[in-house]
Amino acid sequence: NAGVTQTPKFRVLKTGQSMTLLCAQDMNHEYMYWYRQDPGMGLRLIHYSVGEGTTAKGEVPDGYNVSRLKKQNFLLGLESAAPSQTSVYFCASTSTGLYVHFGDGTRLSIL
Amino acid sequence: GQQLNQSPQSMFIQEGEDVSMNCTSSSIFNTWLWYKQDPGEGPVLLIALYKAGELTSNGRLTAQFGITRKDSFLNISASIPSDVGIYFCAGRGSSGGSNYKLTFGKGTLLTVNP
Numbered sequence: 001n002a003g004v005t006q007t008p009k010f011r012v013l014k015t016g017q018s019m020t021l022l023c024a025q026d027m028n029h030e031y032m033y034w035y036r037q038d039p040g041m042g043l044r045l046i047h048y049s050v051g052e053g054t055t056a057k058g059e060v061p062d063g064y065n066v067s068r069l070k071k072q073n074f075l076l077g078l079e080s081a082a083p084s085q086t087s088v089y090f091c092a093s094t095s096t097g098l099y100v101h102f103g104d105g106t107r108l109s110i111l
Numbered sequence: 112g113q114q115l116n117q118s119p120q121s122m123f124i125q126e127g128e129d130v131s132m133n134c135t136s137s138s139i140f141n142t143w144l145w146y147k148q149d150p151g152e153g154p155v156l157l158i159a160l161y162k163a164g165e166l167t168s169n170g171r172l173t174a175q176f177g178i179t180r181k182d183s184f185l186n187i188s189a190s191i192p193s194d195v196g197i198y199f200c201a202g203r204g205s206s207g208g209s210n211y212k213l214t215f216g217k218g219t220l221l222t223v224n225p
Contacts, residue, residue: 004153031211040120042199042217043154050211058212090153098142098203100213102153 006103013081013110021076023091031094032074036087081110117216132219133184140202143176143183148197190223
């Protein structure tokens with residue numbers, strides 16, 4: 001049982017480059033989330049989805065876009081990466097909003 | 112938006128000591144959750160609290176949902192080296208779209224000296 005799988009695990013980008021982070025869950029969860037974690041800031045919600053085909057903005061959505069074309073996948077896109085987006089990104093999913101399962105994170109550095 | 116104040120930010124303790132950390136909020140939450148994050152991994156749920164006043168234990172961990180629904184604490188008794196990590200509180204909102212979202216505290220970094 002894989003749970004929540006994030007790819008890639010590590011990535012280094014140059015300022016202005018674009019990339020997509022992939023999150024996949026095999027638990028048939030309705031709700032999926034993207035968080036970023038920065039030192040001393042805890043986990044901040046970027047975007048979330050309450051079901052296939054739906055997305056909504058979280059606490060820090062600027063500079064990111066998301067898509068939920070399939071129930072099991074939630075993609076996070078950076079159109080033009082900036083150094084301020086250097087962070088650890090976590091995807092999470094849940095069926096009830098209570099027991100939220102997290103992936104192991106993607107460590108992204110932007111030079 | 113909703114914000115959680117978690118304290119302390121960090122703790123350095125000796126093995127065997129008890130630990131206490133808490134979270135407070137200006138908003139009411141329907142659910143309080145406590146997570147632990149080990150280095151290089153995602154947070155893992157430790158304890159979930161569903162109603163005001165609830166006191167729940169999970170082994171050496173005990174957590175309580177405050178009566179006002181605006182606070183929660185987590186206690187760890189007889190700490191061991193593997194308790195090292197970052198502990199996060201999280202609250203789930205009480206209405207509308209906030210039902211689907213968790214608001215996280217900034218975390219408490221726990222270091223246990225053997």
